[in-house]
Amino acid sequence: MEKINLKGLWLEELEELLGKSGEKKYKSRQIAKWIYNKGVRSFEQMTDISRELRRKLSEIAYIDRLQLVKKKTSQIDKTEKFLFKLFDGKNIETVLMRDKERVTVCVSTQVGCALHCIFCATGKMGYERNLSAGEIVDQIICVKEHLEENEKITNVVIMGMGEPLLNYDNTIKAIKIIRSELGLSISAKKITLSTAGIVPGIYRLAEEGLKIKLALSLNAPSDGLRKKFMPVAKKYPLLKILEALKYYARINDVRITFEYILIRDINDSEEQAKDLAKLVRGIPCKINLIPYNPIRNCPFKKPDEETLLKFRDILYPRAPAVTLRKSKGEDIQAACGQLKGDM
Ligand code: SF4
Structure with a gap:
């Protein structure tokens, strides 16, 4: 047997x-x-x-176990990137980020991704397979062994390789294990799932009663522009996504996070900042602005500092809360959109 x-x-x-x-x-x-x-x-x-x-x-x-193949540590901010081998020889990446008291693990849910966002290294791999709930949770268990003395994992973000709502059942089971006191014992408020905007998945997740935080990888204030670099936008227009997010926020009593990767001369103009503020009006939310992280074979560039600050200042206070995030682990390709399973 x-x-x-x-x-x-x-x-x-x-x-x-x-x-x-x-x-x-x-x-x-x-x-x-x-x-x-x-x-x-x-x-x-x-x-x-x-x-x-x-x-x-x-x-x-x-009891299966991910195999650690390689680990890199950023010289800039002590971010660590882990390359794990799965039982079938495929590789995934997991990231550990440190920010004052906060120690966050960013986990993957798929090998590759079917959504092909053009600014993302994972998207360029294509889709290979879903991770099991065990493989999702095991990333955290393995990373825990590499913490410094007196350090503990405070937050989990489901934002690594893959679209979590397209690996729905395994992701939900993994979240239940992560939240439970018998599991990783991390409270729902400290768990954030990020989606590219899979509308049916957002409604389903709202009904689960997990009360985790939800983030939308938005990146453009209009469908026209969004479709140019996120093909999934052709299937799910912003209007439908925003309706689903409002429902999620209401049912779970949480704020939505909008992630907006700022790309030079593409989505960083003053007009676009104003449009973005209009778009999220009426939704309890915060906006994370993330300067673009370069990847191979992609012509996009990061906006200069002045443009980044101007964009932020137009947005706030038009939008309720805005953070201009510093990229973590940029020197080891561990930042947003840079994971590709072969460091
Ligand atoms: S940004 Fe997220 S959804 Fe888009 S291709 Fe990358 S992993 Fe997939």
Whole structure:
């Protein structure tokens, strides 16, 4: 009989497995805690579980683990980028960012991405496959082992390789594990999922009751311009996306984050700043302005400092909250849109 990988199974599935082996279901909670909260690699380490159950488990199951291939550290801001190999030989990247008290892990949800945004290195890879819930969660468990003494992960952003709402079920299960006290124990308020604007996925997510934060990768104040560098905009117009976001904000009582990558002479004019402010009017939100991070084979450039500041100053206070973000890990290609699974 083929052994089952426990990494990625959540309580109901663990209960089912235990039930089939004639064990009490409540033990699923102990096992989940060992796998996700304590991040153990073997059944031997589960010391509060009987020897007999550990033996049974090792006969029918195993705990998979991502393999760390390479790690790079930014000389500028201590951002770290991890290259992990999956069981089938494919690679993904995960990023650890530090900002004062905040320690954030940016996780991937797919190998590659089908959406082909032209400013994004992942988009240039094309889509290879979805990650399992275990592979999503394991990125955090593995990164945890590389923290400095007294450091702990405070935030998780689901913004790495892939469109999370196109790997819906596995992403939702991973979020449940990340939020749970038996899992990574990170509160919903500290988890942000970023989408390119998959409208049905936004409505579905709103109904899950997870209350995590939601970000839209917006990047243009009009459909015309957005379609030029985000092909998904042809399927989901801004009007529909904004309706879905308002619904999400209302149902979950959260602010929406709009991410706007600023590209020189493309979307950084004063007019576009005003249009952007108009677009988000009436939505409880904040806008993150992100200066474009160069990638290979893409002609775009970052706007100069003066343009960046002017854009921000037009936007605020027309829009309720605006941050001009500093790119993290730019020198190691760990910044937004630079992940491509082969460092
Ligand atoms: S920006 Fe996000 S949605 Fe667009 S191609 Fe890159 S990973 Fe996919």
